[in-house]
Amino acid sequence: MTVFITGFPGYLASGLVERILDRSEVRSVVCLVEPRFVDLAETRARSLGCDGSDKNSRIQLLPGDITQADLGVGAGGLTDISEVFHLAAVYDLSVSRELALSVNVHGTRNVLDAAARSSELKRFHYVSTCYVSGRHPGVFRETDLDVGQRFNNYYEETKYLAEALIRERVAGGLPATIYRPAIVVGDSRTGATQKYDGPYPVIRLMLRQGRIAVMPIVGNPDTTRVNLVPSDYVLGAIDYLSQRPESKGRVYQLADTNPLTASEILEAVAGVTGQRVVRVRLPMGMARAAIEHVPGAYRLLGIPAAALPYYSHPTQYSTANAEEDLGGSGIEAPGFRSYVARLVEFMQKNPTPSVGPGRRGGLASA
Numbered sequence: 001m002t003v004f005i006t007g008f009p010g011y012l013a014s015g016l017v018e019r020i021l022d023r024s025e026v027r028s029v030v031c032l033v034e035p036r037f038v039d040l041a042e043t044r045a046r047s048l049g050c051d052g053s054d055k056n057s058r059i060q061l062l063p064g065d066i067t068q069a070d071l072g073v074g075a076g077g078l079t080d081i082s083e084v085f086h087l088a089a090v091y092d093l094s095v096s097r098e099l100a101l102s103v104n105v106h107g108t109r110n111v112l113d114a115a116a117r118s119s120e121l122k123r124f125h126y127v128s129t130c131y132v133s134g135r136h137p138g139v140f141r142e143t144d145l146d147v148g149q150r151f152n153n154y155y156e157e158t159k160y161l162a163e164a165l166i167r168e169r170v171a172g173g174l175p176a177t178i179y180r181p182a183i184v185v186g187d188s189r190t191g192a193t194q195k196y197d198g199p200y201p202v203i204r205l206m207l208r209q210g211r212i213a214v215m216p217i218v219g220n221p222d223t224t225r226v227n228l229v230p231s232d233y234v235l236g237a238i239d240y241l242s243q244r245p246e247s248k249g250r251v252y253q254l255a256d257t258n259p260l261t262a263s264e265i266l267e268a269v270a271g272v273t274g275q276r277v278v279r280v281r282l283p284m285g286m287a288r289a290a291i292e293h294v295p296g297a298y299r300l301l302g303i304p305a306a307a308l309p310y311y312s313h314p315t316q317y318s319t320a321n322a323e324e325d326l327g328g329s330g331i332e333a334p335g336f337r338s339y340v341a342r343l344v345e346f347m348q349k350n351p352t353p354s355v356g357p358g359r360r361g362g363l364a365s366a
């Protein structure tokens with residue numbers, strides 16, 4: 001069978017390709033690659049033991065673009081695809097609505113249209129995000145989508161619209177599975193990551209300081225829970241669930257079942273760095289205005305203004321489907337305290353990690 005994937009050579013897509021290659025029934029993995037990332041994709045393919053430029057390689061690199069009709073490869077390019085994994089997206093929290101619509105919505109429609117032309121298609125896998133919930137107060141279930149939520153940014157809105165597109169196709173017979181990761185951080189075993197977004201600006205700000213770390217605080221850090229999951233859990237869950245027949249038509253929220261509060265995350269990091277945290281509470285509006293308008297404030301803090309609402313996030317995520325269908329697999333999200341030391345250590349050793357495609361300042365990564 002032939003698998004088609006978008007988002008390569010991004011971090012999650014690369015990790016997923018590595019796992020898919022372990023499947024004996026997979027003959028080849030066709031990776032749609034933006035032309036500007038072809039060199040990086042070839043390097044990544046070689047690191048996985050394949051030569052993407054060799055027609056006999058199990059990884060086939062296909063230059064193209066999801067924002068173009070037929071993905072820029074022609075209408076007959078994907079007629080024998082058995083499975084599609086769609087990960088390519090813009091993850092920038094401050095992205096313009098025009099760009100977000102072009103990539104996240106119209107791009108998803110183009111991938112859906114291309115997949116529909118394959119007579120061999122058995123499943124369409126889409127990596128979404130828990131934050132299609134917007135600022136929904138209370139519990140957001142895997143069966144939920146439109147609950148009248150208000151969105152923090154165009155990233156959330158367009159991922160929501162892309163999910164709505166896929167649900168329309170599912171109603172028309174598309175065999176699809178949707179995965180919604182929470183905020184994805186580095187590997188829980190090695191700490192490795194490709195970009196320092198999510199909680200990393202907070203960790204970096206702490207590492208810049210001495211034994212006493214002065215931290216600006218917005219919202220209520222003692223009640224706001226920040227849902228973090230390591231990349232190896234997300235990859236393991238997608239790899240496992242994508243091979244299960246019962247996952248067809250299901251939505252899975254890949255989130256921590258017991259996320260820490262913002263205060264507990266700070267204390268967990270401080271426990272690794274040996275610091276004492278002094279909190280300085282700031283109103284949300286004042287913090288955002290300072291970062292956006294006070295010269296040097298963003299450079300000092302390193303925290304994007306667009307990320308601030310996630311430190312007063314009102315939503316909790318049900319993981320009932322994921323818990324049920326991952327039951328017995330041994331795959332579960334580890335608690336943040338169990339791997340925070342490895343995240344900090346990796347950041348200390350790698351002040352500037354390599355940044356791959358598909359992870360531009362967002363919460364979830366592809």
